[in-house]
Amino acid sequence: MTDDRSPTGLGSTTIATIAQEVGVSSATVSKVLNGRSDVAAGTRARVEASLERHRYRRRARRTTGEGQIDLVFHEFGSDWALEIIRGVEAVTSATQLNVVLSQLGGAHRPPQSWVDALIARRPLGVLLVMCNLTDQQRQQLQRQAIPVVVVDTDSASSASVPTVGSNNWNGGLLATRHLLELGHRRVAIISGPPDVLCARARTAGFRCAHEELGVPVDPALVRAGNFHLDAGYTHGIELLSRPDRPTAIFAGSDLQAMGVLRAARQLGLDVPGDLSVVGYDNLPVAAWIGPALTTVNQPLRDMAGTATRMLLDLARGVALPPSRIDLVAELVVRESTAPPPPT
């Protein structure tokens, strides 16, 4: 052990300690810490392993008031992205903070180049929407004292990252229970992609409601798609063209539900006379379309606002327990649901 304590080291581990252990110069360790790209991959990996072994942490920086937070979407594919942006803005607009916007083009993990550039910029914190970091990326940011908060995602594997979501299971339960209580016995679900945990949670709620009332689930009526209009339309046409078509469809998003409504119109089916439809999200538009959509209110703005406040707390050095906060999802009954047609 040398006594050459770096001012940026926390506790007893210094850059020199790491350099000595790995057999490189202190400058090389600094380069790895600063996300510079001019370090050989093998060397970088050995330095990072040593940093992690020693639990090396940068000292938290002071808040300059000119800081930035990064808001990262897996994609802007759905209009609810704007609701998230509004929720973040509502919190940051009262501060001197700027919001830096990125999207990952549909990927659920950012590429390493993005993480390296992020570290070079050193934002106050990072808000990830429907995407997450690898364990190694998370450790890299942790070493730089750049906090991370995740908004609603398939975060089963990362209990160590604070997450804000909504209770998707309960949302699925409430929507399905509403349809079964109206008397529907053939209820279809079009959910999100199967690799997205929130979609699986809603499907689980759908199944649970059926079990509660002793109604069997027909596997042919359980569909997975993306959250967009076209998935609702395509599955809607398929489901509603069956001789044993469902009398109700629970869609994975309001946009998907609008795709179902279009499929119903095309096939000459009246909503809610021949078919009941339930959406998910409660986007502003859901109240305005005809028929106005019964949907599950996912409090996207509140979720984003809560996540932003958590991020600012973490950046100020407030210790938050690793946690997942689920805001309550509630059913909003409008015009698109009714009892099934008489058989």
Place this chain on the structure above:
Amino acid sequence: MTDDRSPTGLGSTTIATIAQEVGVSSATVSKVLNGRSDVAAGTRARVEASLERHRYRRRARRTTGEGQIDLVFHEFGSDWALEIIRGVEAVTSATQLNVVLSQLGGAHRPPQSWVDALIARRPLGVLLVMCNLTDQQRQQLQRQAIPVVVVDTDSASSASVPTVGSNNWNGGLLATRHLLELGHRRVAIISGPPDVLCARARTAGFRCAHEELGVPVDPALVRAGNFHLDAGYTHGIELLSRPDRPTAIFAGSDLQAMGVLRAARQLGLDVPGDLSVVGYDNLPVAAWIGPALTTVNQPLRDMAGTATRMLLDLARGVALPPSRIDLVAELVVRESTAPPPPT
């Protein structure tokens, strides 16, 4: 004249020249240039007047590849904001640039504090959406070699700022001509707020189409509102409750048109049987609602992409002539328009 040339001065004017003329220290001039707040307002004004008189310009900075551009909305009030963001992202995602997002809470001019903070950050450039700078703010950014491009706004007074819009007058003409050619003789327009120039341009196109075909415009059918759903609904209810109600309504946005559709449903009017409706924007949702909306395609993504490329050119030092580029607006005919009902 002193020979003490500052390395940041362009041409013969130096910080020392300005300081001598105003009778302050060079440090004070630097503070004003850097947007620091610790300069008395009177002193700041005298320094800025002198800087402008000498047409003082900072030397353009090198592009570091880690730059940021600022994207500023007057508000996120409408879903087309997301289309703009997508258009910007499509260009920046191929670069190392980050997008910093702001909104002005409905104001059409940013506050001076925002401009000061911007200058302290020195982004590569600024993209303003539906908002603009005062002449003084524009000069401040020009001195810092921070280029500005405006997307579609009431920019009549600022020919000196490159602007990308779409031909609103032509959009209004095409939509109204379509309705008149279908045989409608009582056509209403619900436009945007009267202080927004694009709204006035569309109304002028509406009037021009009437003149072309020799159809008089009833002033009672010319309405101004915001671009949101509620304005379409409120004006829709009013217009359609009149004994001499219009047989067609041209709305200022697709969202406004959805408000009109809701008003029609509530009053038991069939679209397009009893009432034709034309929207504006051609948001993705317009194709999916029932009836699918006839609307004017405002190429929002292309407009944002064009503006972003112009901004990057300016930041690289490419000299662009002061210009307004108007992309073409085209009519998209769908299901919401038809000949008027027989009288």
